[in-house]
Amino acid sequence: MSKSGKIFVISAPSGTGKTIIARKLKRKLKDIELITTYTTRKPRPGERNGYDYHFITSMKFKRMIKSNDFAEWALVYGSYYGTPKEEIISAINKGKKALLIIDTQGGMSIKRIFPEAVLIGLLPPSIKEQERRMRERSGLSEEEIQKRLKSAKEERKVILSEYDHRFINKNLENTIKKIATVIKRSG
Numbered sequence: 001m002s003k004s005g006k007i008f009v010i011s012a013p014s015g016t017g018k019t020i021i022a023r024k025l026k027r028k029l030k031d032i033e034l035i036t037t038y039t040t041r042k043p044r045p046g047e048r049n050g051y052d053y054h055f056i057t058s059m060k061f062k063r064m065i066k067s068n069d070f071a072e073w074a075l076v077y078g079s080y081y082g083t084p085k086e087e088i089i090s091a092i093n094k095g096k097k098a099l100l101i102i103d104t105q106g107g108m109s110i111k112r113i114f115p116e117a118v119l120i121g122l123l124p125p126s127i128k129e130q131e132r133r134m135r136e137r138s139g140l141s142e143e144e145i146q147k148r149l150k151s152a153k154e155e156r157k158v159i160l161s162e163y164d165h166r167f168i169n170k171n172l173e174n175t176i177k178k179i180a181t182v183i184k185r186s187g
Contacts, residue, residue, distance in 0.1 A: 005092030007114050008032075008183055009100045011107040011159060012122035013152030015133035017169045019052075021122065022101045024176050029183060033091035035100050038064065041079035044139045054084075072102070072109035077147060083110070097183060104158035111162075118186045120179055121159030121166045127152070 012018040026034050038054040040061050049055045056064075061080045065073060073082030083100055091098035100110060110117050124130035130152060134145050159166055165182050169175045 005095050005098065006186065007088060007092065007098045007100065007110065007117040008120060008186070009102060009107040009110050009117055010120045010122060010179070011102060011104045011155065011163070012169070013124065013130060013155045014148040015130040015137070015152075016122045016124045017133075017172060017175070018101050018122055020172065021169070021176055021179065022099060024172075025099065025180060025183070028176065028180055029097070031095070031097050032099050032183070033087075033094070033096040035083060035087045035091065035098055037100075037102065038070070038082045038084060039079055041077075041081075044137075071113055072106045074103070074105050076103060076105075077144065077151075081106070088114075104155045104162075108158065108162060118165070118182070119163040120182060121163035122175070123156060123159060123166065123168045125168055125170045 010018050010022060022034055026032050036050065036054055038056055038061060040056060040058045043049065043052070043055050047053065058080065061082065064070060064082065069084060069086065070082035071085040071088055073080060083102055083106060088098045088100070102110070107119050111119060124133070127149070131145065131149060134140060134148060167175050167178055
């Protein structure tokens with residue numbers, strides 16, 4: 001791998017702001033390449049194929065698993081999610097900083113495959129605020145919200161014990177500045 005390219009993983013429980021932070025980091029740091037995850041879930045209102053996710057069928061996803069196309073993949077909340085290996089390698093070979101927005105399970109898998117990857121964990125200011133954000137997100141049922149809150153407890157444990165850097169997202173702009181500093185220093 002190129003010495004100038006590097007992998008950065010941002011993980012956070014649902015409702016923590018990881019997607020907006022990633023998009024703003026991409027605008028702020030020109031050498032970042034945001035790696036788009038593949039998923040079998042249906043798009044939420046306003047999401048675009050190829051931008052937010054690559055939305056594909058379960059059949060195609062399973063073919064990609066068999067072809068070893070993913071650096072990591074998992075079944076999460078009833079849908080498959082996978083990080084395309086070729087996009088990561090391509091970004092690194094171009095000397096870019098590959099930025100992955102994935103859950104902690106995926107983050108730990110990436111760290112095993114790419115030990116030099118830098119893991120950045122985001123936490124919400126409070127569980128109450130996290131729940132409020134989830135309820136504002138369109139398309140989540142009460143059952144889905146409760147599942148995500150339960151998963152968030154496990155994700156917090158992994159972030160606090162295994163991740164290289166941890167930030168509480170109280171103020172979006174401050175959080176972005178702190179993560180940008182980590183990326184600049186590490187890359």
